[in-house]
Amino acid sequence: MRKLLLLLLISLPLLSFAQQPTRNIVSPDTVKPKRSDSLLVDTTDYWKDTLNPIKDSKIWRDGEITKPVKPRPKKKKFQIRFSDRIEYAFMLDYPLTTGAGVETSLLFQKKVGAWSDSLLPPYFGGDSTQAQRRRARIYRAAKIFLIDAPLESIILATQQDFFGHMARMREFELNSKYVFRPINLISFWKPLGYISFDTPKIETEASRQQLGQIASASLEAGGIASDLLAMRWMQRKAVFYHEALHNLRLQLAGLSEVLTVSKNPNTGKSSAEDWMYYTNRQYGFYSEYGYTAENMKRDYAIATFTNPNLYTSLYSVFYNYLINGSDSMRTPAIKIGYGKFVLPWVRYSFTPLGPEWVPEITLTRHRHILNVYGRIGTGVFAQSYGGGIRLNNFLRNDFVSLNAQVAFWNQPYLFKNWVNQEILTIGTGGAATVTGYFKLTKGWHFPISAVAQLGYKTRGFMEGEVWQAAPIIRIGLSFALDKDFEEDYNYPQYEEIKTNKEKKKEAYEAKKKARAKTSTKTQPRQNPYVK
Amino acid sequence: MRYFNNIILFKLITFQKLLIVLTLVFISGCKKNIDPLSFPEKEVVIKELIINGNQAEFFQIRNFWENTIGCEVVNQTLNTFTIKIGTSLLTFKPNFTSLARPQYHFAILIPSNQIENCLAWLKNGGKKKDGDEIQLWRGGETNAEIIQSPLYNSSSVYFADYGGNIIELVARRNLDNPEEGEFSSEMFKEINSVSMVTKEVRVAQDLISQNLGYQPVDRTTSGYKVMGNANGLINLVVQNRILPPTTTEQAYPFEMELVVQNPDTIEVPLPGFFVKITTRP
Known part of the structure; x- marks a missing residue:
């Protein structure tokens, strides 16, 4: 395993090739503005206009003067900079936590998708005739189900096993190892391996709450990944097919795990x-569960099927990609202004303190992101609540872009060690982190940044982080793999809104000029026929 | 311009409100001290607990403790019987004074690793294996079978004997007394705590600390004062308070005598008529 990790670290720069877009990426930021507000000039009366002292006004044949048409207020447009590119980070921390692992797994997911597309492009032949389009759809369907979906399954299994379950086991210092299966070409969609551990031993070592946390770590990783993807879609304002497929696979995995829970749960099934099973036992529910399988199925289904990102993924994969052959589409979000969008959704989180509802709202202003979320505990096991704010790209320049995150929570206790149960009192706690992406190169093909995440968290449960109070230190490399903007510094020239003061000043100067023109004596016209 | 000013004002107001709400949330979170309790040094060593049982149910109560729970009857007279619970004794007397069904709460200490086995044992009918399930008192708020008390660092199962008493089987994690093997009443260590109901908790607390030297545990309320430490506790409960873990059963000062270990033989009657502590070397 260590050798594999070393090999990965050595070959890391190979990941930095940016993805070549197959077609023009649909994103409002990359579309040039239309100039629909240009004036039509009456050329027949042009000679009269030349005599007109007032700029832009017209004098008609009957002598009527029309005042100039007031142009529409021009809005300040956003310049997409190098620093606005979405970063795919490879992060390392100790112990390798879910928070860092999910980021890394999404980088590999991106790369695998790009390689898959470079080998087998999403379009097949032309798409000008009905027959060609039909053929292309069959080809894409085959590609989804035979190549892309199995690849996503393998990535998801690695994400959930290595960065989910095993991350929590590393944190709780419980022995486990990943056993690779021999490669089987018949069942090629199956995970590469499985986690091996001594169940009776860990049942005596770890509290039921810890075991519940280890079990739900895959779903926790899924929640973090779906949030990250959704925020990227909002930031980019475009949804990519491979990301949508990954989100769909995540949701499907979660649904299949939750909806197959039996009425009398036992261990080792899902x-x-x-x-x-473990969380109910931690809180003293044995014969009758405080939180039953039916409750869980109902709550999870509500959260999943009301999440707009699920429908975005479905539309992106099955309509936009499969039928239309486009691998990107605009992110469906509520527009609240120029370049300003908002999208709310609710997530369901499996915490060691019981189930929690996570309502979230994401606001974007061009490529700045504000994500506000709450954590509302259902209180079936322990009373807990919390919330937080994530700010992405809040500070950016040619050298660095910064993200920040603040979170708080109120939770009662965490339990460690089942036999001599160690009680960790929490109360009110919080966390704050700042992530900086420092640009190392600025090329199209090797867009590498150094990434550093620094912060601190107090004791308590937070998705992707360790239980104990600890500094958050993560370092790594980051690659801006999307070519979702115009070439650096070649953005169209946009105009800015003028303030009232500036407008007044301009008007005053124009008047001044006009007065100066009228006051100067005009030269009499010379007759060209008279020599 | 006014429009922009209004927006700024609105933003300021909402920001202020947000700040106030966040501060209140933070204060409300900080206010509660939920750290585990720190206990005084001197423990209450309970030698014997003498309580009343309903006269009509007296025979069934003895039968329950002897045959269902499996405790040894060490002494029996015409009117009383005494059973052995670990190192402590539990004596039942019939109540001649009223026809009421007296209800008490006391806790029996079990090994720290046996709480799950204990629950399974109760569910299988105790000593009578595969018998009828012994009636459990579940957590009132959550309906849980095993009740975790992080404040006391313990886990408890509550069951009802034939007389309807609230009997707690408590595993105290910080005592570190694990035992391996199949759970039975032989694993009962001692009577670990007793709830004594009184009208005047503060007066009772002063009487006990003056005469017996037990100190109260900090952060326990004036309606529910705990004295002693994890090895032995007295809970002073104000009359009419709901007895945990139930949500319906009220505390009432039924006749009770608690015999604790002490070099001198003294008698400390608590405020009220029938509740007293006596000592034995």
């Missing part, structure tokens, strides 16, 4: 069932 993550959700294990979580339910």
Whole structure:
């Protein structure tokens, strides 16, 4: 495993090739503005206009003067800079936590998708005739189900096993190892391996709450990944097919785990069932569960099927990609202004303190992101609540772009060590982190940044972080792999809004000029025929 | 311009409100001290607990403790019987004074690793394996079978004996007394705590600390004062308070005598008529 990790670290710069877009990426930021507000000039009366002292006004044949048409207020447009590119980071921390792992897994997901597209492009032949389009759809359907979906399954299994379950086991210092299966070409969609551990031993070592946390770590990783993807879609304002497929696979994995929980849960069947079994036991529910399988299925289904990102993924994969052959589409979000969008959704989180509802709202202003979320505990096991704010790209220049995150929570206790149960009192806690992406190169093909995430968290449960109070230190490399903007510094020239003061000043100067023109004596016209 | 000013004002107001709400949330979170309790040094060593049982149910109560729970009857007279619970004794007397069904709460200490086995044992009918399930008192708020008390660092199961008493089987994690093997009443260590109901908790607390030297545990309320430490506790409960873990059962000062270990033999009657502490070397 260590050798594999070393090999990965050595070959890391190979990941930095930016993806070549197959077609023009649909994103409002890359579309040049239309100039629909230009004036039509009456050329027949042009000679009269030349005599007109007032700029832009017209004198008609009957002597009527029309005042100049007031142009529409011009809005300040956003310049997409190098620093606005979405970063795909490879992060390392100790112990390798879910928070860092999910980021890394999404980088590999991106790369695998790009390689898949470079080998087998999403369009097949032309698409000008009906027959060609039909053929292309069959080709894309085959590609989805035979190549892309199995690849996503393998990535998801690695994400959930290595950065989910095993991350929590590393944190709790419980022995486990990843056993690779021999490669089987018949069942090629299956995970590459499985986690091996001594169940009776960890059941005596770890509290039921810890075991519940280990079990739900895959779903926790899924939640973090779906949030990250959704925020990227909002930031980019475009949804990519591979990301949509990954989100769809995540949701499908979660639904299949939760909806198959039996009425009398036992261990070893699915993550959700294990979580339910252990968490109920931690809080003293044995014969009758405080939180039953039915409750869980109902709550999870509500959260999943009201999440707009699920429908975005479905539309992106099955209509936009499969039928239309486009691998990107605009992010459906509520427009609240120029370049300003908002999208709310609700997520369901499996915490060691019981189930939590996570309502979120994401606001974007061009490529700045504000994500505000709450954490509302259902209180079936322990009373808990919390919330937080994520600010992405809040500070950016040619050298660095910064993200920040603040979170708070109120939770009662965490339990460690089942036999001599160690009680960790939490109360009110919080966390704050700042992530900086420092640009190392600025090329099209090797857009590498150094990434550093620094912060601190107090004791308590937070998705992707360790339980104990600890500094958050993550370092790594980051690659801006999307070519979702115009070439650096070749953005169209945009105009800015003028303030009232500036407008007044301009008008005053124009008047001054006009007065100066009228006051100067005009030269009499010379007759060209008279020599 | 006015429009922009209004927006700024609105933003300021909302920001102020947000700040106030956040501060209140923070204060409300900080206010509660939920750290585990720190206990005084001197423990209450309970030698014997003498309580009343309903006269009509007296025979069934003895039968329950002897045959269902499996405790040894060490002494029996015409009117009383005494059973052995670990190192402590539990004596039942019939109540001649009223026809009421007296209800008490006391806790029996079990090994720290046996709480799950204990629950399974109760569910299987105790000593009578595969018998009828012993009636459990579940957590009132959550309906849980095992009740975790992080404040006391313990886990408890509550069951009802034939007389309807609230009997707690408590595993105290910080005592570190694990035992391996199949759970039975032989694993009962001692009577670990007793709830004594009184009208005047503060007066009772002063009487106990003056005469017996037990100190109260900090952060326990004037309606529910705990004295002693994890090895032995007295809970002073104000009359009419709901007895945990139930949501319906009220505390009432039924006749009770608690015999604790002390070099001198003294008697400390608590405010009220029937509740007293006596000592034995």
